Amino acid sequence: MAKEEASTGVAVRLAARDGTLNGVTSGLAPSYLQANLIVLPSRYATDFRLLCARNPVPCPLLAESAQIGSYDSLKSYIDGLKGDRIASDIDIRHDAPRYMVYQDGRLTTSHITNIASQWTEDHVAFLIGCSYxxxxxxxxxxxxxxxxxxxxxxxxxxxxxxxxxxxxxxxxxxxxxxxxxxxxxxxxxxxxxxxxxxxxxxxxxxxxxxxxxxxxxxxxxxxxxxxxxxxxxxxxxxxxxxxxxxxxxCGVTPQEAVMKAGLKGTVLGHAPGHMILLDVKDEDVFTIA
Amino acid sequence: MAKEEASTGVAVRLAARDGTLNGVTSGLAPSYLQANLIVLPSRYATDFRLLCARNPVPCPLLAESAQIGSYDSLKSYIDGLKGDRIASDIDIRHDAPRYMVYQDGRLTTSHITNIASQWTEDHVAFLIGCSYxxxxxxxxxxxxxxxxxxxxxxxxxxxxxxxxxxxxxxxxxxxxxxxxxxxxxxxxxxxxxxxxxxxxxxxxxxxxxxxxxxxxxxxxxxxxxxxxxxxxxxxxxxxxxxxxxxxxxCGVTPQEAVMKAGLKGTVLGHAPGHMILLDVKDEDVFTIA
The missing domain is CATH 3.30.2040.10 (PSTPO5379-like domain)
Structure with missing residues (x-):
């Protein structure tokens, strides 16, 4: 897709969803937040939230699945912003241009265009801030x-x-x-x-x-x-x-952590550089202590 | 002071304040929160809050001076707890058993029993969680x-x-x-x-x-x-x-950071192991993500 067509977060998500976009997202929809993705079996969700809380610089947690198994609704961790403000029309399984698949801590599939067949009702998705x-x-x-x-x-x-x-x-x-x-x-x-x-x-x-x-x-x-x-x-x-x-x-850190920890089961993530775009703009989260 | 006399946070603070206690605080007032102290010139306060936010494991920020120059009232960073619940009767200048003094990033005085003569109206005190x-x-x-x-x-x-x-x-x-x-x-x-x-x-x-x-x-x-x-x-x-x-x-980390950064002016801290006791109990802050 041409850069001028990708002027909003939702436009980029829809382009990734319908297959028009399958490249890196750097520079697309300027000022819209881009997010790293990690999708875990639910039994690891509590530990992962704690990993983010203890390591907020590489792992700034923006949002997660509203419930276990939700790929189309989010719970927000951004002060004052509800999940549907972060992304109102989202399908975690399709909205990144490219994905990675990990099995028992090892990368098994690289740069596929969707994770519809790998997603299960036991998966929880986490969105992590991106330096773009x-x-x-x-x-x-x-x-x-x-x-x-x-x-x-x-x-x-x-x-x-x-x-x-x-x-x-x-x-x-x-x-x-x-x-x-x-x-x-x-x-x-x-x-x-x-x-x-x-x-x-x-x-x-x-x-x-x-x-x-x-x-x-x-x-x-x-x-x-x-x-x-x-x-x-x-x-x-x-x-x-x-x-x-x-x-x-860098928000690729959680994917590396999954491999280092040798997590059991199927873990999914975006391909590095191929982010999920959000509806939130940079100025909405521009804060300093 | 005998251990049995130091059964609450305020008892330990008062014992440090009147000079009865000048040793380490490990094991005193079991289950009461103990805090590391760092006192900075106000121009470094914003950067220090950010240092804590980015490094919450060594630098878990519990509270700070209610205003620049306050040594007897606190602003709380613990969810649901106001500053006066953290310590209702406190004098930051006297309530640790021992203190350290840093000048322009160098340790100049070690293990003094109060910092009344070093404290100025431009100082801001920060209390950091302690593994005790x-x-x-x-x-x-x-x-x-x-x-x-x-x-x-x-x-x-x-x-x-x-x-x-x-x-x-x-x-x-x-x-x-x-x-x-x-x-x-x-x-x-x-x-x-x-x-x-x-x-x-x-x-x-x-x-x-x-x-x-x-x-x-x-x-x-x-x-x-x-x-x-x-x-x-x-x-x-x-x-x-x-x-x-x-x-x-370890909450001594901020004092080491002050030296590594070569901060200008007078910085004050507790002597390692000689903590300020709080009124809050461990169970009040026992939380997990």
């Missing part, structure tokens, strides 16, 4: 993320930073997204993204030293998304101290 | 923490686990408290402490491998508190896989 939400604010302030300029998917990486465990969820680590910036712009980038507390907020690390602290060996080999490119089309260079990587918590 | 709160539950379930049996202070350690940055608070890492347990008891210990979400909740790491992941080199050389001893009075032994260290988030 603050990209509009960065663009508006003259600091567009590199991948949006290049029309690519944001690069995402596994790290060695542990999540605080919660019940069945042990041994998990942060996943981060990365946007390169000039070192002299980092404080402005921090300030702009800080208020987006339900969508990962300010960066968790920056610079080449920050990258090594996260346990990332090669910035040009992301685990998901597209390899980052510099303004002139060159790869990022760890000897260049002027342009450095900046890392945010 | 779940020790009663562990004792009641037949799993008393070793240091409570031995009458010692809990051992606390710096780690290499980064906090999520928040404004002025960058470069900070978790501080943890440690209680040794039999490996076979760890799942019970996790289950018992999990519901105490406003007082650090379940452990963040356990076992010798977990210790190394935190970057702790020697379990018998804590950074604060007393060196841990085993049942028979021996030091803990990293070749013993039956009795292993179990680590929880």
């Amino acid at each position: 939400s603050f990209e509009t604010a960065l663009i508006d302030d003259g600091l567009p993320p590199r991948h949006t300029v290049m029309g690519r998917n944001v690069p995402m990486y596994r790290t060695n930073i542990p999540l605080c465990p919660a019940g069945a969820f042990t041994g998990s680590t942060y996943v981060v997204s990365m946007r390169p910036y000039k070192r002299s712009d980092i404080e402005r980038v921090r300030d702009i993204t800080r208020p987006f507390v339900t969508t990962h907020g300010e960066p968790i690390a920056w610079g080449w030293h920050g990258m090594r602290n996260l346990g990332i060996a090669d910035i040009n080999s992301p685990d998901w998304g597209d390899a980052p490119v510099e303004l002139d089309g060159q790869p990022l260079d760890s000897t260049n101290e002027d342009v450095v990587p900046v890392f945010w918590g | 709160s779940f020790e009663t539950a562990l004792i009641d379930d037949g799993l008393p923490p070793r240091h409570t049996v031995m009458g010692r202070n809990v051992p606390m350690y710096r780690t290499n686990i980064p906090l999520c940055p928040a404004g002025a608070f960058t470069g900070s890492t978790y501080v943890v408290s440690m209680r040794p347990y039999k490996r076979s008891d760890i799942e019970r210990v996790r289950d018992i402490t999990r519901p105490f979400v406003t007082t650090h909740g379940e452990p963040i790491a356990w076992g010798w491998h977990g210790m190394r992941n935190l970057g702790i080199a020697d379990i018998n050389s804590p950074d604060w508190g007393d060196a841990p001893v085993e049942l028979d009075g021996q030091p803990l032994d990293s070749t013993n896989e039956d009795v292993v260290p179990v680590f929880w988030g």
